[in-house]
Amino acid sequence: MSQFWGPVHHEDLKGRQWHNGDERLLTGIVKCSRCNNHMFGGGGYKNGVHVPYYVCSKRYNDQDCEQDYVRADLLESAVIEDIKAKFRDEQFMARVWAEANKRLCAEKPNLEKEIAKVEAEAAKAQTALDRYFEAFEAGTLQAELCNQKVRDLRARLEELEAEKRELEARRDRLDLPAIDRDMLASLVENLERVMAEAPNPQKKDLLRRLVKRVLVHDRRTIEVWYGLPNSRGIEDWNNWLPKSNKGYRCAENIHPGD
DSSP, X not given: OOOOOOSOOOOOOTTOEEOXXXXXXXXTXXXXXXXXXXXXXXXXXXTTEEEEEEXXXXXXXXXXXXXXXXXXXXXXXXXXXXXXXXXXXXXXXXXXXXXXXXXXXXXXXXXXXXXXXXXXXXXXXXXXXXXXXXXXXXXXXXHHHHHHHHHHHHHXXXXXXXXXXXXXXXXXXXXXXXXXXXXXXXXXXXXXXXXXXXXXXXXXXXXXXXXXXXXXXXXXXXEEEEOOOOOSSOOOGGGGSOTTOTTOOOOSSOOOOO
8 A cells, every 4th residue: 555654743742632432443453463462543743734643552551662653634544435446346345255155165064964953953852752641641650750851951942043143144145145246336335435534433433344354564554454345134224424514415325344
């Protein structure tokens, strides 16, 4: 990516401005590759102009890391532009989709085995339950003992049924739908609008759905891990936009996935 630092010098950390990260869009997901610590937002002035940046927390707290200061505005803009470029590249997204499907499909056999194991245990518990009923009806099992056994087995069957539902839900989530080019195009369009008009908390929330990790090697080199978007079980993107903007309409049901 581009160089993220300009000619602003802050070797003396005293007197610099630090904040709780509300203004910085990547706070919490940007880390220093040299020491693996988080980087947080700060700022300084050059010729009376405020310059925001990210600084390695280890460098700030212990002066024990040589990581560069990174211009926040340039880094954030570069990440956003990279997101848009990747989602507009249909061939790239098709390769990503294919690889994702390949990896997801590799998980299915293990889940199928787990489901079969749960089903077998449930069948065993049901058989035992039927046997206790038969013994009670035949008069070979006391009512009190039968009731206790039945309660225990029914509780176990409920646990197994819940476990099976959870496993089946995990299996269903492995079925990645076909790539939706219209969804990707709308994602880019709405991303631009949200970044231009929404307040910072909404911008940060949206970016965290798309960007999972940013690793800073130096002021010129970063690595970014992205989340794969999808259109299932999601909310209207208008939720990320200012409510007062009555005339603004976003495409519906366009959502980034985790």
